[in-house]
Amino acid sequence: xxxxxxxxxxxxxxxxxxxxxxxxxxxxxxxxxxxxxxxxxxxxxxxxxxxxxxxxxxxxxxxxxxxxxxxxxxxxxxxxxxxxxxxxxxxxxxxxxxxxxxxxxxxxxxxxxxxxxxxxxxxxxxxxxxxxxxxxxxxxxxxxxxxxxxxxxxxxxxxxxxxxxxxxxxxxxxxxxxxxxxxxxxxxxxxxxxxxxxxxxxxxxxxxxxxxxxxxxxxxxxxxxxxxxxxxxxxxxxxxxxxxxxxxxxxxxxxxxxxxxxxxxxxxxxxxxxxxxxxxxxxxxxxxxxxxxxxxxxxxxxxxxxxxxxxx
Amino acid sequence: xxxxxxxxxxxxxxxxxxxxxxxxxxxxxxxxxxxxxxxxxxxxxxxxxxxxxxxxxxxxxxxxxxxxxxxxxxxxxxxxxxxxxxxxxxxxxxxxxx
Numbered sequence: 382x383x384x385x386x387x388x389x390x391x392x393x394x395x396x397x398x399x400x401x402x403x404x405x406x407x408x409x410x411x412x413x414x415x416x417x418x419x420x421x422x423x424x425x426x427x428x429x430x431x432x433x434x435x436x437x438x439x440x441x442x443x444x445x446x447x448x449x450x451x452x453x454x455x456x457x458x459x460x461x462x463x464x465x466x467x468x469x470x471x472x473x474x475x476x477x478x479x480x481x482x483x484x485x486x487x488x489x490x491x492x493x494x495x496x497x498x499x500x501x502x503x504x505x506x507x508x509x510x511x512x513x514x515x516x517x518x519x520x521x522x523x524x525x526x527x528x529x530x531x532x533x534x535x536x537x538x539x540x541x542x543x544x545x546x547x548x549x550x551x552x553x554x555x556x557x558x559x560x561x562x563x564x565x566x567x568x569x570x571x572x573x574x575x576x577x578x579x580x581x582x583x584x585x586x587x588x589x590x591x592x593x594x595x596x597x598x599x600x601x602x603x604x605x606x607x608x609x610x611x612x613x614x615x616x617x618x619x620x621x622x623x624x625x626x627x628x629x630x631x632x633x634x635x636x637x638x639x640x641x642x643x644x645x646x647x648x649x650x651x652x653x654x655x656x657x658x659x660x661x662x663x664x665x666x667x668x669x670x671x672x673x674x675x676x677x678x679x680x681x682x683x684x685x686x687x688x689x690x691x692x693x
Numbered sequence: 694x695x696x697x698x699x700x701x702x703x704x705x706x707x708x709x710x711x712x713x714x715x716x717x718x719x720x721x722x723x724x725x726x727x728x729x730x731x732x733x734x735x736x737x738x739x740x741x742x743x744x745x746x747x748x749x750x751x752x753x754x755x756x757x758x759x760x761x762x763x764x765x766x767x768x769x770x771x772x773x774x775x776x777x778x779x780x781x782x783x784x785x786x787x788x789x790x791x
Contacts, residue, residue: 567777574770578763 388428395421408454415450419443432594433517436586440602448609448683512661514592521596522664526653530642533635533671536678540631544622547686553623557684562615572614579607587672591661597634597668601675608680619684627677634674638667698750705747712740726783730776737772741765 398421402414419442426435466472504516504524511523521529544556563569587600611617620627641663645654655663716736723729745765752758 567774567781571770571774575767578767 384428391421391425391428395425408457412447412450412454416443416447419447433515433596436594436596436599440599445602445605445679445683452683452685510657510660511655511664513664515590515594517594518590518596518664522667523655523660526638526642530635530638530653533638533674536674537632537635540678540681543682543686545686547622551687553621554687555619555621556681556687557612557619558688559618560613560615566614568614569616572611572616575610576607579603579610583607583676584672587668590668591665597671597675601672602679604672604676605679605683608676609683612680612684619680622687627681630673630677631681632674634667634671637670641667702747702751705743709740709743709745709747712736712743716740727780730779734772734776737768741768 395418398414398418402411402418405411405414419438423435423439423443426432426438501516504520507524508514508516508519511519513519513522547554583600583603585600586595586603587597588595590596590600608617608619612619622628641655642653645652645656649656713736716732719732719735720729723732742765745761748761749758752761
């Protein structure tokens, strides 16, 4: 009944944050607008009773993507002013195309039937054999596992694409720039105190995904942050991109997923089918490998290609 | 008893919301960066602290109550570090070049 008191400010806030992102004069202002948009969108997803989406929006949309964009903004513009704005004709064209897309989306939304078609019923009926308690995870790992498998492969290709930006002479070094530690700085303190707590929370979020909102992407992103933080503080150095352990960690998730999927031909009804009684065990094995891969791949995406070392 | 608990919760959450509003006002109105950082961390510290305190008696289990306190502690840790980093960046910018 009082829901609109929360929904109205949220909707207005989301709209204003989006407008502020577009209208921002500086690169830095636009990035801050983007982060705010992601945070408000997270609360909107919670209000729409989609906690799984909210968690993903928080860690991927608002946190991980923001870190990457913030980092890029500070590298290319120093954060002060936007680099030479594109030609006016290009901007008008972009505005027209964006507006057209917005109108099409609005029309599609208005054209939705009053009683939206839903597969929620069949999913809840068939959740028993998977041994899972979270219907979202059941869809991702059992009913539509092929989509999740393809998604997991995207991570590997993303790291490929980023590493391939490295010039030949820097191939084989550690990803990203190197940071100098400040022995008694606040960042050093945080980087020593937070990871033990954050690693437990990351594993918990991944583990609880079987029965409650959470899962490999959300948990893996938290784990990635716990690796990136000591790295930015200069306490640890990432391994060389030639390191087989690093490469194996990135590929482990899709590899395990694919192997379990292929094993389905021999022991179950076919590709990506689980033998009866072993569904939950196999799903947990895949989720564990995927959490590791998501964490390492995301840390590599934030770090970027190998760069020049600072002069000692 | 439950009336008392509800009253306590409402009072704490309202007091916490007051600190958030005051902190936001300070962030918008204060003149220099250090004062703005002060206003912001005060909102995190006291505002969220009071809201968590008010929600504690309403928590379903001890584990949920522990999670609430943990959230507050983590926000404190993150907020403090960010404030220190912003403050040291301000000092670095203000120091005349050597």
